[in-house]
Amino acid sequence: MQLYLPIAEVSVNAYALIGIGGLVGFLSGLFGVGGGFLITPLLFFIGVPPGVAVATGANQVVASSISGVMAQLKRKAVDFRMGAVLLIGGLFGSGIGIWVFARLTALGQVDLFVQLAYVMFLGVVGAMMMQESLRSMLRARRAGGVVIRRAHVHTWVHGMPFKMKFRASGLYISVLPPLAIGAFVGFLSAVMGVGGGFIMVPAMIYLLGMPTKVVIGTSLFQIIFTTAFTTVMHAVASQTVDIMLALLLIVGGVIGAQFGARFGVRLKAEQLRILLAALVLLVCFKVAMDLVLTPAEFYSIMPGRLP
Amino acid sequence: MMRLFALRAALLATLAVTALPVMPLPLAAETIVAGLSQSSVSITADYAGSEILIYGAVKREEPILPGRSLRVIITVSGPDLPVVVRRKDRVGGIWINTDRIRPGAVPSFYAVATSAPLEDAISPEEDLMQGITLPRILRDGDARSQPFLDAIRRIRTAEGFYSVKENTIALTEETLFRTDVLLPTALVEGNYTVRVFLTRDGKVVDSVKRTIWVRKAGLERFIYNAAHDQPLLYGLASLLMAALAGWGASALFSRLRW
Numbered sequence: 001m002q003l004y005l006p007i008a009e010v011s012v013n014a015y016a017l018i019g020i021g022g023l024v025g026f027l028s029g030l031f032g033v034g035g036g037f038l039i040t041p042l043l044f045f046i047g048v049p050p051g052v053a054v055a056t057g058a059n060q061v062v063a064s065s066i067s068g069v070m071a072q073l074k075r076k077a078v079d080f081r082m083g084a085v086l087l088i089g090g091l092f093g094s095g096i097g098i099w100v101f102a103r104l105t106a107l108g109q110v111d112l113f114v115q116l117a118y119v120m121f122l123g124v125v126g127a128m129m130m131q132e133s134l135r136s137m138l139r140a141r142r143a144g145g146v147v148i149r150r151a152h153v154h155t156w157v158h159g160m161p162f163k164m165k166f167r168a169s170g171l172y173i174s175v176l177p178p179l180a181i182g183a184f185v186g187f188l189s190a191v192m193g194v195g196g197g198f199i200m201v202p203a204m205i206y207l208l209g210m211p212t213k214v215v216i217g218t219s220l221f222q223i224i225f226t227t228a229f230t231t232v233m234h235a236v237a238s239q240t241v242d243i244m245l246a247l248l249l250i251v252g253g254v255i256g257a258q259f260g261a262r263f264g265v266r267l268k269a270e271q272l273r274i275l276l277a278a279l280v281l282l283v284c285f286k287v288a289m290d291l292v293l294t295p296a297e298f299y300s301i302m303p304g305r306l307p
Numbered sequence: 308m309m310r311l312f313a314l315r316a317a318l319l320a321t322l323a324v325t326a327l328p329v330m331p332l333p334l335a336a337e338t339i340v341a342g343l344s345q346s347s348v349s350i351t352a353d354y355a356g357s358e359i360l361i362y363g364a365v366k367r368e369e370p371i372l373p374g375r376s377l378r379v380i381i382t383v384s385g386p387d388l389p390v391v392v393r394r395k396d397r398v399g400g401i402w403i404n405t406d407r408i409r410p411g412a413v414p415s416f417y418a419v420a421t422s423a424p425l426e427d428a429i430s431p432e433e434d435l436m437q438g439i440t441l442p443r444i445l446r447d448g449d450a451r452s453q454p455f456l457d458a459i460r461r462i463r464t465a466e467g468f469y470s471v472k473e474n475t476i477a478l479t480e481e482t483l484f485r486t487d488v489l490l491p492t493a494l495v496e497g498n499y500t501v502r503v504f505l506t507r508d509g510k511v512v513d514s515v516k517r518t519i520w521v522r523k524a525g526l527e528r529f530i531y532n533a534a535h536d537q538p539l540l541y542g543l544a545s546l547l548m549a550a551l552a553g554w555g556a557s558a559l560f561s562r563l564r565w
Binding site for chain 2: 002003004006007009010011047059060062063064065066067070071074111112228231232233234235236239241242243244246247250251254255257258290291292293294295297298299300301302303304
C-alpha cells in the first residue's frame with residue numbers, strides 16, 4: 001500500500017515503514033538502545049530525506065522507548081533515581097553539545113566529525129564489551145556452571161563524595177560519575193544526532209557497575225526525555241517531523257519493543273551483552289567503510305537555502 | 308513642436324509594441340494549439356505518481372510545406388528549489404566533503420519528450436538559446452562549477468527526476484500530437500510548467516506554455532499546514548501520539564498475558 005508522506009514529500013510503501021519500525025523497536029526493547037543509529041539510514045534507503053528521517057526517527061524512538069520502559073517496569077527493572085541523575089547531567093551535556101555542533105557546522109566539517117566520532121566511540125565501546133562478555137562467558141563455562149555472583153565490583157567510582165542510594169540498581173555511590181556520564185552522553189548525542197543509548201548502556205554496566213537487567217529499563221527511561229526534547233526542537237526549528245511517517249513507524253515500533261523485551265528475558269546477561277557488542281561493532285564497521293571505500297558518486301545534492 | 312514630437316514618439320512606441328508579437332507571423336505560419344488532460348494535481352494520502360496527457364494540434368492557414376521536417380518537443384519543469392552540491396575527495400585515506408557550490412534554485416523535476424531523435428528535432432544552437440533539453444542554470448557554469456552542475460543532472464537523472472525521452476511524442480499527419488508525462492511519486496508542490504515547441508529544420512517555429520498546479524489536498528494539506536503554522540503544538544502532538552501508542556501497546560500486550 002503506497003502512502004504519500006506530507007512532510008517528507010515522497011510516496012512510500014506503508015508496510016515497509018511498519019517493518020522498519022518493528023525491527024528498530026525490537027532492538028530497542030532488547031538492548032535498551034534507542035535505535036536512532038539504525039532508523040536514519042533505513043529511512044534514507046527508502047527515499048525519505050535525511051532531515052526528515054532524523055527528526056521523525058526521534059519521535060518514533062520516544063514511542064518505542066515508552067513501550068519498552070512499560071515492559072521493564074513490570075519487572076521493576078527501571079532505576080528512576082539513576083535515570084533522573086543521568087538526565088540532569090545529560091541536559092548540561094547537550095547544551096554544550098549544541099554549541100559545539102553550531103561551531104562545527106560553521107566550519108563545514110560536521111559530517112566528518114560525526115562519522116569519526118561514530119567510528120571511534122562505537123569501535124572502542126564495542127570491542128571492550130565484546131571482550132568482557134566473552135571472557136565472563138568463558139569463565140562461567142570453565143567454572144562448570146557455577147558463577148560467582150557479586151553484586152558489583154568496587155572501583156575508584158566508589159570512593160567519591162556525595163553518595164546516594166540507588167535501590168533498584170543495588171548501588172550506593174557518588175552522584176558525580178552518573179552526572180558526568182549523563183553529561184558526556186548528552187554532549188555526544190547533541191553532536192552526533194543519536195540518543196546515545198549505545199554509549200549509555202555500556203557506561204552504566206562497566207563504569208557504574210549497574211546490573212545488566214536494570215540498565216536496559218533505565219537507559220530507555222532517560223532516552224524518552226532526550227528524544228522527546230529532540231523531536232520538539234526539530235519540529236519547531238526545521239518542521240521536519242512527519243507525523244504520518246511517525247505513526248507508521250510507531251505502530252511497528254511499539255509492537256517490536258514488546259517482543260524485544262520478552263525475548264530479552266530469555267537471554268542471559270552475557271549473551272545480551274555479546275549481541276549488543278556485535279551490533280555496535282557492525283555499525284562501526286559500516287560507518288568506517290563509508291569513510292574508506294571509494295564512493296560510486298563523488299557528488300551529493302542536499303536541499304539548500306536561497307543565497 | 309515639442310508636443311508633436313512626443314506624439315510621434317508615442318505613436319512609434321505603440322507601433323513597435325503592437326508589431327512585436329506580429330513580427331514572427333510570416334515565419335510562424337504554423338501555430339500550436341495544446342491542452343493537458345488535467346491542469347491540476349491534488350496530492351492526497353494515496354497519491355502514487357500520476358500521468359498527464361499532453362496533446363494538441365498544429366494550426367495552419369496554408370497547406371503543409373513539403374520536404375521540411377516538422378517536429379514537436381515538450382518539456383515539463385517542476386518548481387525551482389535551492390540546492391547545495393558537495394564533492395568528496397580522499398584526504399588522508401578517508402573520503403570527506405572538500406568542496407561545495409550553491410548554484411541557486413534548480414528544477415526539482417525536468418522531463419523532455421520529442422517526436423524524433425533529438426539531433427533531428429532541434430539544432431544545438433537553438434536548444435542552447437531556448438534552454439530546452441537542459442535548464443539554462445545547469446549549463447551556464449564556469450570551469451569550477453560545471454562539474455557540480457553536471458553532477459546534478461547525472462544524479463537527478465539516475466533518480467528519475469530528470470529525463471530526456473526521444474521519440475515518445477506521437478505526431479500524426481504533421482498535425483496531431485500527444486504524449487504522456489509521468490510525474491514521480493516523490494512529487495514536490497508547486498507550479499509545473501509545460502512548454503510545447505514546434506520546430507522545422509531544427510528551428511523553433513512556435514511555442515506555447517501551460518501550467519499544471521500541483522497541490523497537497525485533504526489530510527496532507529492539513530498536516531503540512533499544521534507543521535508550518537503551529538510548529539510547537541505540532542511537535543507536542545507528535546509526542547502525545549508517541550506516548551499514547553507506547554503506553555497503549557504495552558497495556559495491550561500485558562492484557563494478552565503471553
